[in-house]
Every structure is written in structure tokens, then in C-alpha cells.
Amino acid sequence: MAFSPAEIYLSKVFEIGISRSTLKHLLNIAGRHQNIALIGWSDYAKHLINVYPDRIKCIVDEKTEVTGLSFRDVPVVPFSSKEARSADCYLATRFDMLTSAVLRLYQDRQFPTKRYLFAPEYDGRTSEFYDPMMQDAIFETIRSAGSPPPTMMEDSRIVLLVEVLRTALRVEGDVVEIGSWQGGSSWYICQALKALNEDRRAYFFDLFDESERMSGRAVMASDHIRRQLSFYPNTSVVVGDVRETITALEDRRIAFFHYDNMFQHKVFPYVWSRMPSGGMILLDNYGHFRSHPAMIDDFAEKNGTRVTFIPPLGQGILIKP
Numbered sequence: 001m002a003f004s005p006a007e008i009y010l011s012k013v014f015e016i017g018i019s020r021s022t023l024k025h026l027l028n029i030a031g032r033h034q035n036i037a038l039i040g041w042s043d044y045a046k047h048l049i050n051v052y053p054d055r056i057k058c059i060v061d062e063k064t065e066v067t068g069l070s071f072r073d074v075p076v077v078p079f080s081s082k083e084a085r086s087a088d089c090y091l092a093t094r095f096d097m098l099t100s101a102v103l104r105l106y107q108d109r110q111f112p113t114k115r116y117l118f119a120p121e122y123d124g125r126t127s128e129f130y131d132p133m134m135q136d137a138i139f140e141t142i143r144s145a146g147s148p149p150p151t152m153m154e155d156s157r158i159v160l161l162v163e164v165l166r167t168a169l170r171v172e173g174d175v176v177e178i179g180s181w182q183g184g185s186s187w188y189i190c191q192a193l194k195a196l197n198e199d200r201r202a203y204f205f206d207l208f209d210e211s212e213r214m215s216g217r218a219v220m221a222s223d224h225i226r227r228q229l230s231f232y233p234n235t236s237v238v239v240g241d242v243r244e245t246i247t248a249l250e251d252r253r254i255a256f257f258h259y260d261n262m263f264q265h266k267v268f269p270y271v272w273s274r275m276p277s278g279g280m281i282l283l284d285n286y287g288h289f290r291s292h293p294a295m296i297d298d299f300a301e302k303n304g305t306r307v308t309f310i311p312p313l314g315q316g317i318l319i320k321p
């Protein structure tokens with residue numbers, strides 16, 4: 001039985017920086033099309049060109065460090081270039097560009113008139129579902145800022161935190177977090193504000209130095225956390241029992257409130273009364289019985305709204321009517 005050039009190539013390729021199964025999918029797709037523009041300058045793009053130099057016309061990628069490069073005479077070009085527009089189909093070689101590429105092709109009127117092709121998985125990650133942590137540009141910017149401090153929130157809850165924050169920023173006002181612990185969620189809030197070119201004030205309330213550490217990874221030193229957040233200058237780290245320190249918000253308007261604490265009779269109405277219509281609250285612990293969700297429900301009911309619960313994350317969203 002004769003082997004195809006793609007099969008021979010696959011059997012020899014080093015599995016360094018790529019997965020053989022993803023490359024196999026991409027080669028199968030490329031083998032069925034002509035006049036292809038590859039989306040994303042990646043190692044997969046390089047291997048595809050090695051096997052199919054005549055089928056691939058260009059690599060579409062707008063990162064400044066790669067535009068202008070070429071591999072075996074196949075140029076890296078922007079979406080709006082003549083080469084990109086004259087392709088018959090687009091094949092995505094990078095998982096992180098899957099959704100942003102569709103947007104660019106849509107803006108250039110190339111989608112859905114031309115075929116948009118992608119593998120069922122990239123390096124073991126399914127391409128069936130949108131993954132904001134990998135595919136939303138804001139998280140790419142945040143990732144490039146370095147490692148976050150420890151957080152009790154897993155990635156999916158951090159994604160919702162950044163999502164709700166971005167929506168809430170449509171109204172005027174400050175950003176407030178109660179329950180910052182080691183500053184992990186605070187760091188994501190500040191990174192998102194910085195990435196969005198915001199300069200509104202961000203407040204972070206916790207017992208900090210006065211609290212137990214809750215985990216061996218935490219030190220809960222407020223000066224340390226202040227330094228970690230110093231890349232976003234308009235930050236206030238407020239130390240102490242929030243039932244006393246909440247008065248720091250006396251003359252403020254609040255657009256977004258991240259509440260990672262149990263229901264506090266004094267604190268909740270205090271913040272609520274300073275929110276404009278459209279302001280948003282993200283309740284991290286709404287699904288925890290110890291956070292007294294029934295009291296939050298009662299509060300919401302009396303204020304003409306209700307909490308939108310997001311299982312299985314356990315978070316809840318309240319929008320000021």
C-alpha cells in the first residue's frame with residue numbers, strides 16, 4: 001500500500017511544539033482544498049507549507065512581530081491584503097485566533113462567503129466551544145502581563161468576573177471589590193481596567209493583615225498587595241473590617257461591585273445606594289449556603305430585581321434597575 005506525502009511527513013515529524021493528531025487533522029483539510037490562506041503564523045502553518053507548498057498562498061496574521069515574514073516564499077500578510085482577500089478558503093492553524101479571525105473576515109466581507117476551516121481540536125483542546133481565556137484578546141493582554149497572585153477563583157469564575165466588569169463599565173462610577181484575600185481577583189480587575197485604558201478608581205477591601213491567612217500560599221500583607229497592584233495607579237487597598245471601612249465610599253458612585261463575602265446587613269445596602277441604574281454586582285459566593293443566598297434574594301426582591309444564578313460556577317449577577 002502506497003503512503004501519501006502527508007502520511008510520510010506525519011510519520012517523520014518531530015512532535016515538538018505541535019501535536020501530531022492536530023497536524024493530521026489540518027493536513028487532511030488542506031489536502032482537500034486549493035488556494036488556501038492559513039490563519040495564524042504557527043508551527044502548524046510551517047508544516048502545512050512543507051507538505052502543500054502549491055496549495056497555500058499566504059499566512060494571515062497581524063501581529064507586528066510576524067507581518068512581513070515569509071516561509072518558503074509564502075508571505076505573512078494582514079487580513080485586508082490582496083493575497084488574503086484572493087484566497088478561496090481560510091484554514092485556522094491557531095486555537096487562540098479561532099474567533100478573532102472570523103470577526104476580521106466578517107469585517108472584510110470574506111465571511112461566510114468563503115469557507116472557514118478549522119480542526120476539531122488543537123493540542124488536545126476542543127474547538128467546539130468558545131474559550132474566552134484563550135480566545136478573547138483581553139486575556140491575551142492580561143496573560144502577557146505575567147503571573148497573577150494566588151486566587152481562590154478558578155479560570156471560569158475569573159472569566160465571568162472580567163465579563164461582568166466590562167459590561168458594568170458602560171456606566172459611570174468606581175470599581176469595588178470586597179473580599180480580596182491575596183489579591184488574585186483584584187489583579188485581574190486591575191489588569192482588565194488597564195487593558196481597557198480605564199482610569200477610574202478601584203477599591204479593594206479586606207481584613208488583609210488583620211485576618212488569618214486561610215492558605216499556606218497566602219501572606220495577606222496589605223503593602224505587598226498594594227505593590228502587586230501598583231501597575232494600575234488609581235487603586236485603594238482598604239484594610240480592616242468592611243463593616244467599619246465601607247465609609248471610604250461615602251461620596252463615591254459605584255459602577256461595578258465584586259462581592260466575595262457573606263451577606264453583610266450594613267455593607268450591601270450601602271454600596272447599592274451608591275450605584276447608578278445599570279451598575280452591576282457579581283456575587284462570587286452566591287451559591288454557597290454560608291453566604292446566606294436567601295438574604296440576598298430578599299434584598300433583591302425588595303429592590304425590584306432578582307439575582308441571576310450561574311450554576312455550576314456558583315456566582316450570581318445583580319443589575320441595578
Ligand SMILES: C[S@@+](CC[C@H](N)C(=O)[O-])C[C@H]1O[C@@H](n2cnc3c(N)ncnc32)[C@H](O)[C@@H]1O
Pocket residue numbers: 150151152153178179180181182183184185186205206207208211240241242243260261
Ligand atoms: C473568599 S475570600 C476572597 C477571595 C479572593 N476574591 C480571591 O480571588 O482569591 C474572602 C475574603 O473576605 C475577607 N473578609 C471576611 N470578612 C471580612 C470583613 N468583615 N471585612 C473585610 N474582609 C473580610 C477575608 O479576609 C477573605 O480574604
